[in-house]
Amino acid sequence: MKIRYLSGLALASSLVLSACAGGGTADDSGSTGSTDAASAEGANSLLIYVDPVREPACLAFQEKMAGEAEVTCEVVGQEEILTKVQLSNQTGEGWPDVTFNPSNNVGIYQDPLNGYALNLDDYVDPAIIEGYEGSGDWCLIDGSYWCLKNDLAQTVLWYDTVIFEELGLTVPTTMDEFSATALKLEGTGYVAGAIGDQGFYAGYLWPSGCPISQVVDTDTVRINPDAVECTRVFELVQPLVDAGVLDTRGSFDAGFIEDVARQQNVAMTIGPSWWGEFVIRPEDSWGIEAGRMTAAEMPTWTGESTAWSGEWGGGVWVGNANHPNPQLVADAVVFLATDPDMREDKVTFPGYGPAFKKWRQRLIEDPFYAADPTEAMVIQAPKIRQTERPARFDLRGQLGVLGTEIQGSSDVEAATRTFMDGAAELARGVGYTVVN
């Protein structure tokens, strides 16, 4: 009987252990950071988590601070940062001191129950904030700055000058013109972009002002698919989908890239500022030939006086409020977010004005673009619509649902409603009251 009992116990515990293993994979990767972090504690040491793209900036800061502070740069993917911070919150130690994050994370960190984000107001020179000329206001929550924007991902209208000339098209300045122009592509094989991903949110719903993550106050968020700012998007976009001039796959979909983009068939597309260098140009992505593409200002929605942009990306630097030396943390955030030399050769549009001026020069002179694309980016930078705000629910994850639904049903209204219903549930799940 004893043997039976012991072997039973062994089997039971092996099943239990295996029950823990599934969730454990995430925990394992998370805990490595915390142990390393322990060594970087102390008033003069900083642990910085950056993604591979941002690592050179961190190493430059490390070099700059040599002798003054002990800076550790650790490469951690953007997706993992939130997990690691949550784990540190749980254990009460081991936080990374500066992190490079997807933009929405700041809404979660700023939540007092989380408490990770350092309020930068007392530690950052107001001139730095002014250098953003308002384009860094994503980080402004409850009257304080909780992060600094690394780059802006404002949407612009990318268009192919060769196709426009061939078909005798003019660059649309309103969304109605955009729709009319797109419909002229019917039957030509050309398209006006792809919407089966985050691009539909960033390029259509957000600029139109559709309330999806419209944080009213700490406990209230407005999410309403019946708002006219949403319904006008459905009404404008669905006919374009039906006509086949808006592809329902994503802009990064292997099929779309192969069948459409690489065939030089994208006549125009609403997309963020970083697409030029990161998506449109690279040989292994869309591979558009030199001398064709450039960017124009966003078209204006009927009834709006401003041609608003949305944002797709635009990472933020956040400091650790638990560090004993907040000034050091803030200095690191400022350097990483704004140093002009570090931004010059990057694909993304620097949010900080002086850094941008240096970055811009390179693109103006670049023969890849049919015309200077930065003009439109500059005009759109202060026009990122501030109706969408950082919230403490994971809107970024939920955006995947939007893309999946559009790809699956090609019904933009139904897809958006499913996505927004989910967003409302998520918002309630973290304590928001959802209003219309």
Add this chain to the structure above:
Amino acid sequence: MRLKAKTAARINGILMFLPYFVLLVMFAVIPIIMAFNVSIGPSRLSPGGGVGNYLFVLNDFRFLSALANVGLFLAIYLPAMLIVVAGLSLLLDTISSKYTVPLRLAYLVPAGITGSVAILVWYFMLEPSYSPFAPLLAEFGLTEGTDIFNTSNLIYIFALMAFFTGAGNWIVIQYGSLQSIPDEVLEAARVDGANAFQLAFQIKLPMIRKYLIYMLILVFAAGLQIFVEPFLISSSVYPGLAKDWSLNQLSYTLAFTGSNLGAATALSMMLMLVMVGLALIVIYRTDFFDEAVVKTEKERA
């Protein structure tokens, strides 16, 4: 004298069990107690603690769909494993011994691919823009990635991945259990005129029945916790495609992006209860351990 031997046996037993016991306490018992405490602790929407986090999970809009996904996945995966593993191991057992070594290797190779790598392999095989089987896929009208990678196909895709990464190992293991059937038994059956089919279905299968049940339970335990496949496919390949698709994914999301560790641990505790329940069934309602008991009693006598 006899008493002394008994004490020695007991000490030996304890010594052998001790290392496992230490690990068990450190990495299972303590985490479970910690998780339980968190699960009944306060959280934003359940400031009073108690069963609030459990109710939060049960009422979560993603819970039922995740449960249904995992249930349907298991409904495909488990029978497929049982039938194919039993069938192929029986076949392996019947063929001439000079082929079994290369065949066993062939069964094991796909099992060398873990869940995370399987995502990439299957993505490239099923994505028409990359797939070497693109013409074949086109025959079935599958010309775009989204024709295959869409929400209604996920259950089949994950079952396929799990099956190919898991079946090979089990075929070889069950082949091993077939080898343990005494030759005399098989010989006697042959003498009595049993043909290959009767031998397989009336002699061999019943004799490895308990090993197959054991396999089913372990496979069920692994399948119930499916995480890596849906997590990876929706975090990189098709963002959001399988978001919160499985129960473990929901637990992960609740903990790390939902800032609700209480609810996450509550869900994990519920999954653990299912596992413990299963373990108890195996121990007390099947005869899996009976042979061991009989043997030791014989030895004692």
